[in-house]
Amino acid sequence: MQASSPSRPIVSLSGVAKRYAKVSALERIDFELFPGEVMGLFGHNGAGKTTIMKLILGIIPASDGQVKVFGQDPLSKQAFEARKQVGYLPENVSFYDQLTGREVLRYFARLKSVPKQAIEQLLEQVGLTHAMDRQVKTYSKGMRQRLGLAQAFLGSPKLLLLDEPTVGLDPIATQEFYASVDKLKSEGASIILCSHVLPGVEQHIDRALIISGGRLLAKGSLSELRQQAQLPVAIKTQGLNGALKQDARFTPYLIAPDQLLVPEQEKLAIIRQLVELDQLGDIRVEPADLERVYQHYLGQRPSKAHKGDNEIEISHQGGQIQ
Incomplete structure (x- = not known):
């Protein structure tokens, strides 16, 4: 599938809601992600961040609204080939413990039709060359996270979904991770970055999406959010x-x-x-940093996130938090 033109969003959610029985996980979520853009997805645990990622990946259907990825419904048969252009790092990475790091990447490379030659380069990029022939069961938490990043980067994806990507990484590995994000962005990749660790994130994102209780509180660039909040x-x-x-x-x-x-x-x-x-x-x-901006919007009532209720919405212009 051809990559989308700059005017066409890579990801689009319009009026999206997700409900489980009587529990509402998301309500009226609207946003677009454009080529070469990094969006930070922020909210407390249970806010709905991972649900948004699962909708984009086509793991679960929306209860209402429309989800489009590369211009298609991610649940449709036509979206199968497009999935090869998507990289995903879940919050809790899990691999077959008996496989080596190299074997894990070979497995995922076959799934995405990625040449084997890219495997050793990726392992070097995430600092696992020395351990690539060791079984994953011998890896530390940080090493497993590095391996997860390597599999997410396989095939130079056009869309990356990264859920808490720096968990378990030391400061140097975190810096190297963000360097990789910047490089992928410069090559035209679109990235959704979900993180609780706010310091250090803001210089790598173009826009932020802040949600609470499954509802949109604010979206826009950091400067736009600062201006709106008058911090x-x-x-x-x-x-x-x-x-x-x-x-x-x-x-x-x-x-x-x-x-x-x-x-x-x-x-x-x-x-x-x-x-x-x-x-x-x-x-x-x-000026107010990302953490202060986040705390400001999180302190507002989620019910005011909808149009007609003084919705805070910034149009697209083109620490540890629990």
């Missing part, structure tokens, strides 16, 4: 030696001897006033 900006200074608390212009925003918390709309005015101070040695402006 204050932290301004840190050096060299003023306590002068801030002596100046009535700054005392309403003072949260530390050298730090201000300023509303977004007043940021430029305050900065202009600060740079006029002779003692100022340095100034650093820090």
Whole structure:
């Protein structure tokens, strides 16, 4: 199947709901994922993140609404070939313990019609060359996670679904993982990244989708979400030696001897006033990070996530949390 053009979404969910008997797992979820875009999917445990991934993979049907992947219903027979363009890493990876790492990748490579030559390169990429001929039962949790990443990357997929991909990875492996994500994105892959570990994620995503209780709370780029939330900006200074608390212009925003918390709309005015101070040695402006944005939207009532109920929806422009 040919890859979609830039104007056509790789993934599209429209009015999607999922119910199990009397339990509602998702309600009225709408979003699109475009070629070469990385979307962060955030929410507490049980928010519906994994359900969204299962719908995209065609593992379960939607109760209402429409799911399209590469322009097709992922449950249709026509979607079979398209699945070879999809890479998936579940939250809890599991492999046949008696197989070696190399044998595991060979198995998945045959399923996706990927040449064997790619296997050793992937094992090297995730740092498992030294253990590729050892049985998986001897692998640590982090090594199993690396092997899971390798199988997800098989065949240079055009769509990657990564559920808690950095669990069990040390800081260096995490950095290498995000380098791989950036590389795949530069090659045109579309990625949905679900993570509880928010620090370090924001520089690798283009947009965020925040859900709670199966309902959409907010979607958009981090800058758009900050603007919508009107979260204050932290301004840190050096060299003023306590002068801030002596100046009535700054005392309403003072949260530390050298730090201000300023509303977004007043940021430029305050900065202009600060740079006029002779003692100022340095100034650093820090907008709300992803974790603060996430906490802001999570604190809102899920019932206000629908249109007609003051829905927070940002259009597409183109730590550990439990």
